Amino acid sequence: MKSGFRKQLISLAVVILYGFFLISCGESEKTADAPHKSAETIKLGVAGAHSGDLASYGVPSVRAAEIVVRDINAKGGILGRRVELLIEDDVCKPEIATNTATKLVTEDVDVVLGHICSGATKAALGIYKDSKIIIMSPSCTNPALTQSGDYPNFFRTIASDDVQARLEVDFAIDILKVKKIAVLHDKGDYGKGLAEFAKKYLKASDKAELVLYEGVTPGAVDYSAVVQKIKHSGAEAVIFGGYHPEASKIIGQMRKKGMETVFISDDGVKDNTFIKVAGEYAEGVYATGPLDTSNNPMAIAAIEAHKNTYGSEPGAFFLNAYSASLCLLNAIQKAGSTNYDAVSKALRTEYVDTPLGKISFDEHGDAIGVGFCMYQVHNGVYVEVK
Amino acid sequence: MEYFLELILGGLTRGSIYALIALGYTMVYGIIQLINFAHGEIYMIGAFTALIFTSVLTLLGFNEIAVIVLASLAAVIYSSAYGYTVEKIAYMPLRRASRLSPLISAIGMSIFLQNYVLLAQTSDFLPFPNLIPEFEFIKPYRHIISSPEIVILITTSTAMILLTFLIKFTRTGKAMRATAQDRNMAMLVGVNVNRVISITFVIGSALAALGGVLIASHVGQINFYIGFVAGIKAFTAAVLGGIGSIPGAVLGALVLGLTESFATGYVSSDYEDVFAFGLLVLILIFKPAGILGRVTARKV
Numbered sequence: 174m175k176s177g178f179r180k181q182l183i184s185l186a187v188v189i190l191y192g193f194f195l196i197s198c199g200e201s202e203k204t205a206d207a208p209h210k211s212a213e214t215i216k217l218g219v220a221g222a223h224s225g226d227l228a229s230y231g232v233p234s235v236r237a238a239e240i241v242v243r244d245i246n247a248k249g250g251i252l253g254r255r256v257e258l259l260i261e262d263d264v265c266k267p268e269i270a271t272n273t274a275t276k277l278v279t280e281d282v283d284v285v286l287g288h289i290c291s292g293a294t295k296a297a298l299g300i301y302k303d304s305k306i307i308i309m310s311p312s313c314t315n316p317a318l319t320q321s322g323d324y325p326n327f328f329r330t331i332a333s334d335d336v337q338a339r340l341e342v343d344f345a346i347d348i349l350k351v352k353k354i355a356v357l358h359d360k361g362d363y364g365k366g367l368a369e370f371a372k373k374y375l376k377a378s379d380k381a382e383l384v385l386y387e388g389v390t391p392g393a394v395d396y397s398a399v400v401q402k403i404k405h406s407g408a409e410a411v412i413f414g415g416y417h418p419e420a421s422k423i424i425g426q427m428r429k430k431g432m433e434t435v436f437i438s439d440d441g442v443k444d445n446t447f448i449k450v451a452g453e454y455a456e457g458v459y460a461t462g463p464l465d466t467s468n469n470p471m472a473i474a475a476i477e478a479h480k481n482t483y484g485s486e487p488g489a490f491f492l493n494a495y496s497a498s499l500c501l502l503n504a505i506q507k508a509g510s511t512n513y514d515a516v517s518k519a520l521r522t523e524y525v526d527t528p529l530g531k532i533s534f535d536e537h538g539d540a541i542g543v544g545f546c547m548y549q550v551h552n553g554v555y556v557e558v559k
Numbered sequence: 560m561e562y563f564l565e566l567i568l569g570g571l572t573r574g575s576i577y578a579l580i581a582l583g584y585t586m587v588y589g590i591i592q593l594i595n596f597a598h599g600e601i602y603m604i605g606a607f608t609a610l611i612f613t614s615v616l617t618l619l620g621f622n623e624i625a626v627i628v629l630a631s632l633a634a635v636i637y638s639s640a641y642g643y644t645v646e647k648i649a650y651m652p653l654r655r656a657s658r659l660s661p662l663i664s665a666i667g668m669s670i671f672l673q674n675y676v677l678l679a680q681t682s683d684f685l686p687f688p689n690l691i692p693e694f695e696f697i698k699p700y701r702h703i704i705s706s707p708e709i710v711i712l713i714t715t716s717t718a719m720i721l722l723t724f725l726i727k728f729t730r731t732g733k734a735m736r737a738t739a740q741d742r743n744m745a746m747l748v749g750v751n752v753n754r755v756i757s758i759t760f761v762i763g764s765a766l767a768a769l770g771g772v773l774i775a776s777h778v779g780q781i782n783f784y785i786g787f788v789a790g791i792k793a794f795t796a797a798v799l800g801g802i803g804s805i806p807g808a809v810l811g812a813l814v815l816g817l818t819e820s821f822a823t824g825y826v827s828s829d830y831e832d833v834f835a836f837g838l839l840v841l842i843l844i845f846k847p848a849g850i851l852g853r854v855t856a857r858k859v
Contacts, residue, residue: 360829392785394573396778397569398566401566417684418782425780450684
């Protein structure tokens with residue numbers, strides 16, 4: 174009886190707390206609505222996880238948008254109109270993201286920066302599509318979002334998961350000109366995901382043959398049986414999806430057996446620990462990694478602006494979000510209006526200077542110029558392969 | 560045919576390492592019916608000790624052979640000291656407690672040692688120098704078997720022969736066998752049981768350390784977590800062969816190593832563990848005490 178009463182009390186407290194939040198949110202919305210209708214601003218929505226356990230992925234995007242918009246408004250805005258931010262939280266939950274999207278649409282948003290998580294973005298995309306609103310994510314890497322072709326209104330400033338696999342396969346086939354390739358992975362989400370894509374691309378290509386596809390057990394005592402198998406498959410190159418501990422064990426055992434097989438891997442291996450652990454055997458290993466932005470003056474300036482405004486180093490996807498905000502606003506500028514067709518055409522044709530480099534978008538909505546490039550270990554350091 | 564041979568040799572190498580660790584499990588179990596879960600950590604500590612000594616000795620300018628011998632010796636001595644201390648701290652006070660208490664104590668010890676190395680050393684993977692030199696005479700055949708693999712096979716066989724000799728023909732061995740058969744009876748006829756138990760831990764730890772040095776040098780990297788997987792596999796091998804039986808542990812380890820090697824070679828390494836543990840289940844169905852384990856009547 175007593176515990177029943179306590180439960181009721183708790184549920185009452187929850188209802189009151191949530192109810193209170195509903196009221197306060199409703200109110201702030203009203204007050205926020207009033208000024209911008211008269212001023213005819215350009216409304217840039219920012220949606221993503223701004224609270225909850227994934228907030229660290231979403232908050233940097235809000236800050237990036239705030240900095241970009243502040244700078245642009247200081248220069249007189251876009252097309253003579255001020256840019257206004259509409260920030261909405263989706264907590265990275267698909268069921269909440271649909272509400273977030275609906276809310277932004279009813280508020281007459283022009284373009285949206287977001288969302289942050291692939292699942293939430295996918296749930297919200299249909300709503301934006303029906304309302305002809307362009308949305309650009311700084312962080313969703315799920316390949317299907319662009320490649321399915323279902324969402325012509327969706328763009329992103331981050332490379333999708335399959336880009337590395339594509340790069341690895343193309344590099345092996347077109348540049349190294351190998352004919353027989355073995356694909357290995359560490360059975361993890363990341364490694365196996367990449368390996369699956371590599372396998373798909375290899376099967377689709379008639380220039381090279383997939384001779385072996387295997388998952389190795391991470392942490393196994395040794396990999397001699399797998400290494401023998403690679404040798405007997407006749408593979409000229411190994412594409413490995415996974416992280417450096419397994420990669421260094423496999424490469425070491427291959428070289429000790431006198432095998433000269435080319436080793437190509439991903440950014441889980443493009444790490445200095447790999448070179449340190451694999452030592453001399455790391456020499457000549459290829460690995461894909463994100464394009465280097467540390468020398469880009471815009472990136473340096475953006476990070477500096479963040480430090481000055483918020484007093485800390487920027488978090489995840491900050492540069493991607495910064496670039497996305499620039500691309501969206503630039504496209505509106507170039508299109509001369511916020512018209513859906515004109516803006517999406519501008520996004521696909523105009524190149525924009527961003528902290529990630531000069532970028533534009535392909536017909537699927539994936540950024541051209543953002544992505545990965547191939548590195549090779551040369552005298553104990555990773556050097557970009559031109 | 561060549562492929563088959565390579566898989567056998569690879570399997571035997573892996574099995575030898577399992578055997579070196581499995582012996583520690585099985586000897587301890589034979590004597591005090593305790594599954595010493597901290598045993599995998601002793602193996603890891605052996606590898607770390609060897610790494611530290613190798614770096615120091617190389618800096619001091621010792622030659623290759625001296626480095627291998629001294630580093631291995633240091634690893635063996637240091638790990639034995641650990642094995643001895645662990646037994647004194649974590650198991651001896653619980654000798655008369657129910658069987659579950661030392662088991663929990665063993666798991667606690669395992670977690671403690673892992674985290675101790677994690678904090679005292681590092682959580683990163685460390686490169687382990689290739690201690691075993693490349694032999695000239697093996698070069699033409701190195702696609703079949705590499706020098707480290709030969710060294711592992713020879714060292715393990717030698718260690719097994721010495722162990723068998725120790726247990727079969729020395730007074731200590733006799734005392735160990737007596738304690739394993741009946742601890743109380745051994746005590747009555749004047750065997751210093753506590754000393755025998757300590758010796759068992761020391762020998763088991765020394766073998767595990769040897770395994771640690773050999774495999775770390777073979778694969779070229781270590782971190783604080785390597786003892787876990789190796790320990791689980793060696794424990795499986797000990798159960799497979801019949802826990803408590805010394806030849807059983809070796810047989811079980813070799814069977815496990817070969818099964819994994821063939822599963823990877825002829826089926827897929829995705830199913831390596833499936834085959835290994837599938838075999839374990841199969842053998843335990845038909846021989847519940849393991850391949851060489853004896854079914855002992857329960858004393859009521």
